[in-house]
Amino acid sequence: MRFALSAEQRDFATSLHDYLTGADTPAAARAWAQGRHEPGLKILRGLAELGVPALLIDEAHGGLGAGPVDLVVAFEALGYHAVPGPLVETAAVAPAVNAAEPWWPALAAGEAFATVLAPPYVPLALDADIASLTLVLRDGAVQEIQSPQREFVRSIDPARRLFQLTGEPVPLGESERAFDLGVLAVAAQLLGAGQWLLDAAVAYARQRAQYGRLIGEYQAVKHLLADVATHLELARPLVHGAAVTLDPRDVSAAKVKAGDAAYLAARTALQVHGAIGYTAEHDLGLRLTKVRALTGSWGDGGFHRERVLAR
Template identity: 70%
Template sequence: MRFTPSPEQRQFAASLHDLLSGADTPGAVRAWAEGRPEPGLKLWRDLADLGVTALRVPEECDGLGAGLTDLVIAFEVLGYHAVPGPLAESVAVAPALLGDGERLRALAAGRLLATVALPPHVPYALDADVAGLVLLVENGAVYRGEPETEPVRSVDAARRLFRVAGTGGALGATDGSAFEAGVLAVAAELLGAGQRLLDEAAAYARQRHQYGRPIGSYQALKHLLADVVTRLELARPLVHGAAVTATARDVSAAKAAAGEAAYLAARAALQVHGAIGYTAEHHLGLWLTRVRALTGAWGGGAYHRARVLAGA
C-alpha cells in the first residue's frame, strides 16, 4: 500500500504551512492555555479561509467532501505548528456524527467549533468551554453534551478537558468510523509535532557551540537525531497508508508508530537543548507537552498495539 501526495495536496500543505509560519502560533497557544482563546480563534478563522474546517464536511453542506488522505496532509502541518483547539474533534470527527445541515455548514465555514467525548477511550471533551457544540457518543448513539464547569488538568496546559453528561434524546446513531477518523487525525498531528521537534533540535545543534565546535558535530548527537529521523520516516507511511485503507488495524498501527516516534523526538529534542528546554519561557515546551498529551489521547499505545495484534 503506497500513498503519494498529489501536487494539489502538496500545494495545500505548503499554503497551510506558509499561513501558520506567518502567524504567532506559540503566542496563540500560550493565550489559549491562559483562558484567552481570541488569538487562537482568529487562527481558526484563517484556517477556515483555506478550507481546513471544511475538509470532511459533505459538498452538499458547503464542505469539500475530502478524504482521509487530505485530512492527514493537513493535520501533519497543524501538528507541526501546534495549533490550539479541538482539531481532531471539530475537523475530523464531528462531521461524521452530524446529520444537521445547518450545523455542518457552520462547521465548514469556521463559525462553529465542535468537541466530542467518546468513552472509554476519549472520556473527556477537549476545550468544551470554547466549542459551541459538545457531543457525547455512547453505545453507538450521539447526544448533545453538557460539560462540567471545572476542567480536568492535562499535562498540556493548552488542552482543557471536561467531563460531559448527555442531555435530551439521541441526535442520531454512529458506527466506528468517527473514532477511526479521530485516531488518524491525532496520529498525523503527532507526526507533524515530532518533525517540528526534530527540526528544532537540529537547528539548535547547529548553532550551539561547545569547546569551539557546534554540538551537532559530535557523533553522539548525530546518532541521536538519526534515530529520530528513522522512526519518523517509518511512521509516516503507516499514517498515510491508514488514510487509504481506513481499517481499524492500520489506523491503530499508525497511531502507535506515530506516538512512539514523536515521543522519541521529544526526548531527543530535550536532550539536545539541555536545561533551556525545561524552561517555561522556551517555546520547545509547547511541543513537548503536546506530544506527551497526544500519545495518550484517543487511545494509548497499549490499546492500539492490542488492536493491531487482534487484527493480525
Template identity: 60%
Template sequence: MRFALSAEQRQFAESLTGLLSAADVATVARRWAGGEHEPGLKLWRRLAEVGVTALAVPEHRDGLGAGAVELVVAFERLGYHGVPGPWTDTAAALPALLDDELLAGVAAGETLASLRWDPHVPHALDADVADTRIAVDGTDLRVFTPGRSLSGVDGSRRLFEAVPGDVIASCPDPGRAFDQAALATAAQLLGAGRWLLDRSVDYARQRVQYGRTIGEFQAVKHLLADVATRLELAGPLVYGAAVALDAGGDVPRDVSAARVAAADAAYLAARTGLQVHGAIGYTAEHPLGLWLAKVRALTGTWGTQAFHRSRVLTALRAGSVR
C-alpha cells in the same frame, strides 16, 4: 504501496505552512492555555478560509467532501505548528458522526465541537469555547454540559468533565468517526515530531561546546538520525492508513498501526529534543516545552498506545494481513 502527494495536495500543505509560519502560533497557544481564546479563534477562521474545517464535511452540507489523505495533510501541518483548539473533534470526528445542518457551520469555521467518548476520550476538550458538545454513548449521541475544569499535561488542551444529557441523534456505525479521529491524532503527532526534530537539528548546528557545534559530535548525530528514521518510517504508515480509510481496507488495523508508529516516533523526538537542548529545554519561556507537552497529551487521547497495539495484534491473529 508507493504513495506520493499530488501537486494539489502539496500546494495545500505549502499554503498551510505559509499561513501558520507567519501566525506566531506559540503565542496563540500560550494565550489559549490562559483562557484567552480570541487569537486562537481568529487563527481558526483563517484556516477555515483555506478549507481546513470543510475537508471532511460532505458537499451537500457545504463542505469539500475531501478524503482522509487531505485530512492527514492538514493535521500534520496543525501538529507541526502546534495549533490549539478542538480540531480533531470538530474537523475529523464530528463530520463522520452525524449528517446534520450544523456541519455547514463547521465547514464555514463558525462552529467548534467538543466530544466525550468513553473510554478513549473521557474528558471534553475545550468545552468552554465549543458551540456543539456531544457525548458518544455506544450508538447514541447525547448533548453534555461542561463540568469541572481539569488540569492536564498540555495547558493549551483545556479539559472539562462532561455531564451527559438527552439523546439528540444516533450513529449506527461510529467506527469510521473514531478511526478518522485517531488518524488525525497520528498526523498531528507526526507533525509535532518533525517540528521537534527540525528544532533539535537547528540547535545542534548552533550550540557550541568544547570549541565545536554539538551537531559535530557522533553521539548527537546518532540520536538525531534515530529520530529521523523513526519519523520517516511512521510517515508512510499514516498516509497508508488514510488511503485505507478512503478505500475501505482493513481500517482499524492500519489506523492503529499508524497511530502507534507516529506516537512512538514523536515521543522519541520529544525525548531526544530535550537531551539535545539541555537545560534550556526545561524553561517555560522556550517553545520546546509547548511541543513536549503536546506530544505527551496526544499520545494518550483517541486511544492509548496499549489499545492501538491490541487492535493491531487482534488483526494479525485473525489473519487479516495480506
C-alpha cells in the same frame, strides 16, 4: 503500487505552513492555555478560510468533499505548528456523524466548533467551553449532550483545555468511521509535532558550541538525530496508508508508531537542547507537553496494540 501526495495536496500543505508560520501560534497557544481564546480563534478562522474544517464535509453543506488523506496533510501541519483548539473534533469527527448534518455549514465556515467524548479512551471533552456541539461516541453509537455542565480539568498540556461533562445524552445514530478518523487525525498531529522537534533539534545542534565545536559535529549527537529521522520516516507511510484504507487495524498501527516516533523526538530534542529546553519561555515546551498528551489521547499505545493484535 506507489503512493505519493498529489501536487494539490503538496500545495495545500505549503499554504498551511506559510499561513501558520506567520500566525504566531506559540503566543496563541500560551494565551489559549490561560483561557484567552481570541488569538487562537483568529488562527482558527484563518484555517477555515483555507478549508481545514471543511475538508470532510460534503460540498452540498459548504464543505470541500475531500478525503482522509487530505485530512492527514492538514493535521501534520497543525501538529507541526502546535495549533490549539478542538480541531480533531471539529474537522475529523463531527463530519463523520451524519446526524450532525445541520451543524456542518457552521463547522465548515469556522463559525462553530465541536467537542467529543469517547469513553474510556476520550473521557474528557477538549475545549468544551467554546464548543456548540457535544458528541459522545460509544461502540459506534453516537449521542449528543445538549447544554452540558462543565468542570475544568487541568491537562499535562496547558493548551489542551479539558472538561468533565455532565448532562443527559440524546441518541443520534451510529458512525463506524468517527472514532477512527479522530485517532487518525491525532496520529497525524503527532507526526507533525515530531517533525518540528527534529527540525528544532537539528537547528540548535548547528548553532550551539561546546568545547570549541558545534554540538552537531559530535558523532553521538548525529546518531541521536538520525535515529529520530528514521522513526519519523517509518511512521509517515503508516499514517498515510491508514488514511487510504481507514481500516481500524491500520489506524491503530499508525497511532502507535506516530506516538512512539514523536515521543522519541521529544526526548531527543530535550537532550540536545539541554537546560534551555526546560524553560517555559522556549517553544520546545509547547511540543513536549503536547506530544505527551496526544500519545495517550484517543487511546494509548496499549489499547491500540491490542486492537492491532485482535485483528
